Amino acid sequence: MLDINDLHKTYGDNHVLKGVSLSVRKGELVSIIGPSGSGKSTLLRCCNRMEHASSGQILVEGQDINAADAKLDKLRQRIGMVFQAFNLYPHLSVRDNVTLALRKVKKIPRAQANEIAERALTRVGMAHKADAYPGQLSGGQQQRVGIARSIALEPAIILFDEPTSALDPEMVDGVLQVMRELRETGITMVVVTHEMAFARAASDSVVFMDGGVVVEAGTPDELFGAPKHARTTAFLSRLGSEAH
Numbered sequence: 001m002l003d004i005n006d007l008h009k010t011y012g013d014n015h016v017l018k019g020v021s022l023s024v025r026k027g028e029l030v031s032i033i034g035p036s037g038s039g040k041s042t043l044l045r046c047c048n049r050m051e052h053a054s055s056g057q058i059l060v061e062g063q064d065i066n067a068a069d070a071k072l073d074k075l076r077q078r079i080g081m082v083f084q085a086f087n088l089y090p091h092l093s094v095r096d097n098v099t100l101a102l103r104k105v106k107k108i109p110r111a112q113a114n115e116i117a118e119r120a121l122t123r124v125g126m127a128h129k130a131d132a133y134p135g136q137l138s139g140g141q142q143q144r145v146g147i148a149r150s151i152a153l154e155p156a157i158i159l160f161d162e163p164t165s166a167l168d169p170e171m172v173d174g175v176l177q178v179m180r181e182l183r184e185t186g187i188t189m190v191v192v193t194h195e196m197a198f199a200r201a202a203s204d205s206v207v208f209m210d211g212g213v214v215v216e217a218g219t220p221d222e223l224f225g226a227p228k229h230a231r232t233t234a235f236l237s238r239l240g241s242e243a244h
C-alpha cells in the first residue's frame with residue numbers, strides 16, 4: 001500500500017530525514033511516535049507532496065508519488081491528510097467543507113456530493129451538524145469534520161498529523177474513538193501521535209523515530225513492552241516520568 005524507501009529530506013544544512021524506510025500494508029493502522037523534531041511531520045508531508053523529498057522513493061499502491069507526471073490533485077484524493085489544526089474553511093458550512101473537493105476536484109454533482117458527505121459525517125457522528133459553521137463547533141467536532149472530509153474522498157490511505165494535539169483533553173477521546181472505528185472498517189491509516197495509550201491500543205504496528213531515522217518498529221507489545229533500543233527505552237521512560 002505505502003512503501004517508503006531510503007527517504008532523505010534536508011532544509012538547508014538541516015538533514016531532517018536521514019534515510020527513512022517504512023512499509024504499511026492495506027488496512028493497517030501504523031502509529032509513528034518519537035521526540036519533538038525527530039522528523040515525523042516532515043515524513044507525512046513528503047508522503048502527500050506538501051514537501052518534496054530530497055531523495056528516496058515513496059510508492060502508494062506501487063505508484064511513485066514523485067514521478068514527474070503525478071498530478072497533485074489526483075494524488076491528494078488517494079492520500080488523505082488530517083491536520084492538527086483542522087484547516088476547515090470558516091465561511092463554509094460543515095456540509096460544504098466536506099463536499100468542496102468532491103465537487104471541485106472529483107467533479108461530482110452537488111446532490112450526489114451531499115449524499116456522500118452525509119454518509120461521511122454519519123460515520124464520524126457529525127451528520128446533525130451539517131448546516132453548522134466551523135466556528136460553532138468544538139475543536140473535537142471540527143476535527144471529526146476534518147476526518148469526514150478526508151474519508152469522503154475514499155483515499156487509499158489517510159495520514160494523520162497529531163490529530164488530537166490541538167484539542168482540549170476532554171475532546172481527545174471522541175476523536176480517537178472515531179479513528180478506532182475507521183480502523184475497524186479497513187481504512188489504511190498512518191498516525192503521528194503523542195497519545196501513547198492510543199498508539200499502544202489501536203495500532204497494528206508502531207514506529208519509533210528519533211533524529212530523522214526509524215530507530216525501531218514493531219507490534220505495540222514489542223515496542224512498548226520490550227523495546228530493543230536504548231533510545232526507545234529512554235524516550236518511553238521519559239514519557240512515563242512526565243506522566244507521573
Ligand SMILES: Nc1ncnc2c1ncn2[C@@H]1O[C@H](COP(=O)(O)OP(=O)(O)OP(=O)(O)O)[C@@H](O)[C@H]1O
Binds near residue numbers: 011036037039040043
Ligand atoms: N518548512 C521547514 N523549513 C525548515 N525546517 C523545517 C521545516 N519543517 C520542519 N523543519 C525542521 O525539521 C525538523 C523536524 O521537524 P518535524 O516537524 O518533522 O518534527 P516532528 O517530529 O514532527 O516534531 P513535533 O513532534 O514537535 O511535531 C525540525 O528541526 C524542524 O525545525
